[in-house]
Amino acid sequence: KIISYQSGIAFPKLPVRPVPMETMLEPTSRNPDDNVIVPHCHSFPYLYTKIRDCKTSNKDFALYASRILRILAEEAVGMVPSSPCSIQTPTNTTYAGMRALDDENSLCVVSILRAGDALMEAVRSVVPQAAVAKILIQRDESSEEKLPKLFYSKIPSDVNSRFCILCDPMLATGGSALCALSILIQEGQVPPDNIIFVCVVAAPEGIRAVHTRHPEVKIVTGAIDTGLNEDKYIVPGLGDFGDRWYNTT
Numbered sequence: 001k002i003i004s005y006q007s008g009i010a011f012p013k014l015p016v017r018p019v020p021m022e023t024m025l026e027p028t029s030r031n032p033d034d035n036v037i038v039p040h041c042h043s044f045p046y047l048y049t050k051i052r053d054c055k056t057s058n059k060d061f062a063l064y065a066s067r068i069l070r071i072l073a074e075e076a077v078g079m080v081p082s083s084p085c086s087i088q089t090p091t092n093t094t095y096a097g098m099r100a101l102d103d104e105n106s107l108c109v110v111s112i113l114r115a116g117d118a119l120m121e122a123v124r125s126v127v128p129q130a131a132v133a134k135i136l137i138q139r140d141e142s143s144e145e146k147l148p149k150l151f152y153s154k155i156p157s158d159v160n161s162r163f164c165i166l167c168d169p170m171l172a173t174g175g176s177a178l179c180a181l182s183i184l185i186q187e188g189q190v191p192p193d194n195i196i197f198v199c200v201v202a203a204p205e206g207i208r209a210v211h212t213r214h215p216e217v218k219i220v221t222g223a224i225d226t227g228l229n230e231d232k233y234i235v236p237g238l239g240d241f242g243d244r245w246y247n248t249t
């Protein structure tokens with residue numbers, strides 16, 4: 001069975017990969033218009049096993065997670081609209097190719113701090129000319145709903161004319177993602193269908209929360225897990241991405 005979906009209008013079809021039963025999306029979310037994309041990568045089962053394993057050291061977590069981040073960054077950047085072009089190869093042959101992101105002003109990569117910076121840097125390593133926006137949001141772990149708290153945001157004044165890749169490795173309740181999206185969409189006036197949200201692991205609850213409010217936002221995730229536990233942590237999940245990445249536990 002497959003669970004890779006996309007709008008099919010503005011973006012080319014991506015290959016799909018089988019996933020274990022326990023990571024299947026629930027039927028209500030299994031709609032081809034859901035704008036959820038799970039990229040295919042043969043290394044993912046191995047890499048995800050490494051980052052999910054509680055015995056993996058923080059040093060190794062960063063190593064294996066960075067490989068995943070780079071793959072997801074490439075996928076997200078590859079979804080930004082591109083245009084056909086014609087080039088000459090060294091064999092003096094014409095090749096009908098695609099040109100993407102030649103315009104320096106076309107992309108903004110948005111980091112939900114703190115963990116989003118890891119993914120943001122992966123996107124920047126692919127597209128160094130991208131503008132960077134930062135939004136500091138922290139879950140309030142003392143609240144029952146783990147409500148997001150917004151501390152700071154800095155977005156470029158021309159963000160509404162850019163395609164946005166919003167980065168946060170974990171989509172749990174969706175509270176942090178929705179908070180960042182409201183800044184981009186309400187304050188920044190970014191059209192929702194110009195936004196790709198990228199994460200390493202998503203819970204079905206988070207996907208539903210984002211798409212209930214903003215169905216046009218595309219979600220690229222390497223894994224869709226079973227759900228949330230009583231602390232609103234993703235299960236099976238990988239624990240706290242930020243703490244493991246920054247070696248703070």
Ligand code: PRP
Nearest residue numbers: 113114115138139172173174175176242
């Ligand atoms: C984590 C994660 C997301 C958020 C996801 O950040 O990086 O931002 O939680 O949870 P949600 O979907 O329920 O909002 P956290 O607030 O722990 O901060 P950190 O980046 O400093 O680890």
Ligand code: URA
Nearest residue numbers: 172233234239240241
């Ligand atoms: N933040 C994380 O880092 N992990 C979760 O599972 C939920 C929120």
